[in-house]
Amino acid sequence: MENKDLVIIGGGSAGMAAAIGAYNEGIRDILILEKGEFLGGILNQCIHNGFGLTEFKEELTGPEFASRFIEQVKEKGIEFKLHSFVTDISKDKVITYTSKEEGVVMVQAKAIVMAAGCYERNAGAIGIPGDRPAGVLTAGQAQLFLNEYGYMTGKKVFILGSGDIGLIMARRLTLEGAKVLGVAEICAWSNGLNRNMVQCLEDYGIPLYLSHTVSKVIGKGRLEKIVLSKVDDKMQPIPGTEKEFEVDTLILSIGLLPNNDLLNHIGIPTSRSRGSLVNDKLETCVPGIFSCGNVLHVHDLVDNVVEEAREAGKNAAIYLKGEEKKAASEIEVIAGDGIGYVVPGKISLDENLQSMTFKFRVRKPSKNVYIQYEQNGNVIKKVLKTAIIPSEMEIQKLPREKLVDEKSPITIKMVAKEM
Amino acid sequence: MQDVIIIGAGAVGSFIARSLSAYKLRTLVIEKETDVGDVTSMANSAIAHSGYDPVPGTNKAKFNVLGNKMMPEVCKDLDVEFEMNGTLTLALYEEQLPTLKELAERAKLNGVEAHILSAKEVLEREPNIIKDVKGALFCPTGGIVNPFTLTSHAMENALDNGVELHLMEKVLDVKDLGDHFVVKTDKAEYEAKVVVNAAGLASDKFAKMMDDISWHITPRKGQYYVLNHFDKDLPGKKFVNSVVFPLPSEKGKGILVSRTTSGNYIVGPSSEPVDDISDVSCDSMTLANVKAQATAMVPGIPFGEQIRVYAGNRSTPSNHDFIIEPSKNHPHFINVAGIESPGLVSSPAIGEYVANELVAPILKPEKNPNFKKTIKPYIRPLTLSLEERNALIKKNPDYGEMVCNCERVSLGEIEDALNRSLPCMTIKALKKRTRAGFGKCQGGFCQPNVIRLLSKHYGVTPMEILYDKADSEIVLSEATKGAK
Secondary structure, three states: OEEEEEEEEOOOHHHHHHHHHHHHOOOOOEEEEOOOOOOOHHHHHOOOEEEOOOOOOOOEEHHHHHHHHHHHHHHOOOEEEOOOEEEEEOOOOEEEEEEOOOEEEEEEEEEEEEOOOEEEOOHHHHOOOEOOOEOEEEHHHHHHHHHHHOEEOOOEEEEEOOOHHHHHHHHHHHHOOOEEEEEEEOOOOOOOOHHHHHHHHHHHOOOEEEOEEEEEEEOOOEOOEEEEEEEOOOOOEOOOOOEEEEOOEEEEOOOEEEOOHHHHHOOOOEOOOOOEOOEOOOEOOOOOEEEOHHHOOOOOOHHHHHHHHHHHHHHHHHHHOOOOOOOOEEEEEEEOOOEEEEEOOEEEEOOOOOEEEEEEEEOOOEEEEEEEEEEOOEEEEEEEEEEEOOOOOEEEEEEHHHOOOOOOOEEEEEEEOOO | OEEEEEEOOOHHHHHHHHHHOOEOOOEEEEOOOOOOOOOHHHOOOOEEOOOOOOOOOOHHHHHHHHHHHHHHHHHHHOOOOEEOOOEEEEEOOHHHHHHHHHHHHHHHHHOOOOEEEEHHHHHHHOOOOOOOOOEEEEEOOOEEEOHHHHHHHHHHHHHHOOOEEEOOOOEEEEEEOOOOEEEEEOOOEEEEEEEEEOOHHHHHHHHHOOOOOOOOEEEEEEEEEEEOOOOOOOOOOOOOOOEEEOOOEOOEOOOEEEEOOOOOEEEEOOOEEOOOOOOOOEOHHHHHHHHHHHHHHOOOOOHHHEEEEEEEEEEEEOOOOOEEEEOOOOOOEEEEEOOOOOHHHHHHHHHHHHHHHHHHHHHOOOEOOOOOOOOOOOOOHHHOOHHHHHHHHHHOHHHHOEEEOOOOEEHHHHHHHHOOOOOOOOHHHHHHHHOOOOOOOOOOOOHHHHHHHHHHHHOOOHHHOEOOOOOOEOOOEEOOOOOO
């Protein structure tokens, strides 16, 4: 069996950034395993711009952003293998992968960074009522067909869900000559980035139906029409509000889910983000197995992904060098009222730790609220937000000296500001 | 002149074709869909019932028990995933306990092994079943089977043995001209000495062309949830090993909770009559009811792992039993109709009976000296040892390239499925043969590649590749700009 210091699962933005993070800390024996034909992962099909504003201080397309990281990986001589599909990871860090050239290969790693990205919630997962014809597909799938294979999946399109890829595809398909009749969002608010609402819908006169959902899909072979309904406050369709649209395509942009089967399979607990539960080092309960990027929790911006992944790579390097400090205690982080999930789920209180960074999303858009940090019933920090929305991940810091003790869990919650 | 024409290539039609292929006969199967097993045979509970439940003396009892006994060998010969993991029929209330005894008696009359388990024994077997269960009937010979390959491999075997299959051809009319039949389709006219009506939901339509029949078929819809494969021993992921049913009722066997041979989990079916045989739509109210009933047996089913909902229509006959007999006025026209549950497990036995007891006495054929009851085994790399997989990939590197990430289907497996005697022309057909696209992303990642492979194999453009039914193309045109 081959041995490697660090094996990284996935050669997208997170995997490459993690490799660079570890390299910068002096680790050289690194292997990136990528299932696809190229490094870059999903960025390769994201040909629109808007990537890199934080990372490179300029606006790049997905492939451009990816290529800058690919160059760094190549410059540094970091080893990567393409068409290499990981079928198994064991708790003792043996990775099994398969490829045309090498057959089935097992590698013993000293540390692993999981960076396998995410996949799209689809029609099956939400069980859209009605028929199951061709022409109901996810936004990323439509994007893949169009941008990588060069095929249009429809001419008259409706979009369910206001996720960013759906909005981007509304514009992209319109530019390709399709008619996009509307975007429905079951929530009373949009789930896309504000810039995409403006640049992809408003600029093209595409209507957005908030508090609406597709209550029926009709079509035997190909999609023929959809029924749009307004929903009540329990998100159930309201009878009598039905409106039919004759369309050949329904594009779903209803969320992304971490593609975390490999770690789930060995019993690593998950958090509410549906990624693995990690501590502030992005390390799972198995020492030396780290997770980052969209397989840990779904990000809005690739700039945030690479930052997090570099950190995971750096922490893996620290682990490999035996420089991980022994934590005096480990405390739990709880997503309380109004908070969807929070990463990390645990904090290792070692001697190096000076402040903690939390990434989380609120459950619904809110105005004039406090993000409140509590420990053992004590409010230890309060952050006033005049406006906060689920589609924008919140990143906040908490200095260590704010802790009232080093055992009790930290609960993060959203509370209304008393007027 | 054909010796036999079979209308319909579901599980029943395919097994009849296979059994007939053991004789020297010219057999033609005509199927309106783009693939075999594309209607009722693909949207059911995927159970190999033991046969404890049908009323003793009925065709259902006879063929179910026979079919269940044939299953291990048939599935071995045809390389079909099958597992005898037993079925548990639960009594959830004290007052249901006497019914368990009645069912145990019925099982005995049908010659099926069955044991009544106490609540404690049930929970020892299945700790995730509701704690206040009162008892259960355990039938060790019940199990689960892959309904897709059971049908397609039976047909593949029939084709290997000389049967002819026409897909996408619809039978419009059948006329008895005395010494032979004329079967008219939307494409051609054929002559045949014997016609077998295995047309499933449409079988009463064809039976009526011959006689003034006393029975009819009511399509009865069943809606299901499919959950992803997950490790049921992990915290928060509760499921069962055996197939779990409530007590059967007038409406059928009730909502079951089951593993599948692919390691997924299914919950369903509902049971509601429909007017249109092609109506397989799902609705939220019915599915919510399915969920509630399943949760009453197995609380904590992780519905967050849902990857699909589906529905199929059962061919429920008005006389409540399988109809397997020659037409009254036209004895060379054989009706095989009303094959609702337990039809899947019965199909191999029905095939044997129709070929040997109904068709052979009419045509008195010789045995087919070249008949082979097995198909070429399908290679599934993930079931092999490391050494075997490496040897395989060395010989054919395509087995090392993954096409479907979720279900881990290699290019080699796809090529194998495309190069068999049985055509595999649609995305759905390929999905049923190999599982590519059946996983949690539902084809989100692999479908473009699958379309490319199908179009390459059949020498057509991607715009001509169907998902399943007519007009179910996925890509409609080439992009005008911006793409490579």
